[in-house]
Amino acid sequence: MRLVSYEDELALLEHHIRAQGSSGLPIQILEAGCGREWCFRLPGLSYELTGLDLDPAALEARRSIKGDLTRSFVGDVRDADLPKGHFDVIYNAFVLEHVEGAELALANFVRWLKPGGILIVRIPDRDSVQGFLARMTPHWFHVLYYRWAWKMKDAGKPGFAPYRTIYEQIVSRKELERFCAKHALTIVDVLGVGTYRRGHGIARRITPFVARLISALTFGQIHDRFVDLTIVARKQPG
Numbered sequence: 337m338r339l340v341s342y343e344d345e346l347a348l349l350e351h352h353i354r355a356q357g358s359s360g361l362p363i364q365i366l367e368a369g370c371g372r373e374w375c376f377r378l379p380g381l382s383y384e385l386t387g388l389d390l391d392p393a394a395l396e397a398r399r400s401i402k403g404d405l406t407r408s409f410v411g412d413v414r415d416a417d418l419p420k421g422h423f424d425v426i427y428n429a430f431v432l433e434h435v436e437g438a439e440l441a442l443a444n445f446v447r448w449l450k451p452g453g454i455l456i457v458r459i460p461d462r463d464s465v466q467g468f469l470a471r472m473t474p475h476w477f478h479v480l481y482y483r484w485a486w487k488m489k490d491a492g493k494p495g496f497a498p499y500r501t502i503y504e505q506i507v508s509r510k511e512l513e514r515f516c517a518k519h520a521l522t523i524v525d526v527l528g529v530g531t532y533r534r535g536h537g538i539a540r541r542i543t544p545f546v547a548r549l550i551s552a553l554t555f556g557q558i559h560d561r562f563v564d565l566t567i568v569a570r571k572q573p574g
């Protein structure tokens with residue numbers, strides 16, 4: 337595992353996405369659980385971006401404000417009817433922790449990927465302080481935290497994060513690695529991303545201390561070394 341900043345993570349992921357573009361044809365990217373926006377800028381790369389999301393309000397905002405999707409569907413990652421073996425890249429960021437039956441979604445991703453295509457999964461690491469707190473605290477607390485630390489006044493309203501957290505066991509490094517092995521996906525990158533020096537104002541100053549304290553109180557079972565986990569895995573070439 338490499339520990340990286342969010343900026344370096346995006347650069348690395350862009351590199352993985354670009355590497356899929358060697359055929360000369362536009363690469364097919366599925367953003368599964370696309371929400372209101374994505375974080376990549378891919379100038380010079382020819383690609384088509386398909387957005388899938390359960391939340392019509394978020395998808396409508398994505399279409400009307402960002403307008404960056406080639407096509408989009410309101411649908412569920414667990415049972416959407418997308419073509420088999422179609423996508424060069426499936427990008428799934430901060431979605432699986434909100435899904436009951438997340439393994440169904442992962443099995444669909446494998447089915448929808450072309451042989452040789454890559455799956456990018458980003459999740460809050462369940463053993464990080466943030467993942468631990470997300471699992472242990474109620475939804476209303478998440479909403480308050482987003483409004484206070486991130487100054488997101490619309491947090492919790494339709495179409496806006498945070499979404500209700502389920503956090504099944506599969507949403508962890510160990511279980512995702514087990515899933516990849518079982519489905520002949522080769523892991524090409526594992527990243528531990530971010531630090532607790534984040535948020536705004538006083539939140540930015542006290543969060544690293546709170547994270548350190550929680551880690552110490554759990555004798556290191558819960559860590560503050562990084563926040564989020566990213567796994568990049570390749571489907572076996574045909």
Ligand SMILES: C[S@@+](CC[C@H](N)C(=O)[O-])C[C@H]1O[C@@H](n2cnc3c(N)ncnc32)[C@H](O)[C@@H]1O
Binds near residue numbers: 370372390391411429
């Ligand atoms: C925390 S947001 C992340 C959005 C975006 N991927 C990002 O990184 O900013 C979670 C998104 O997953 C969507 N979502 C949750 N459960 C879903 C499901 N079962 N099928 C499709 N989308 C889902 C939500 O509607 C929301 O847009």
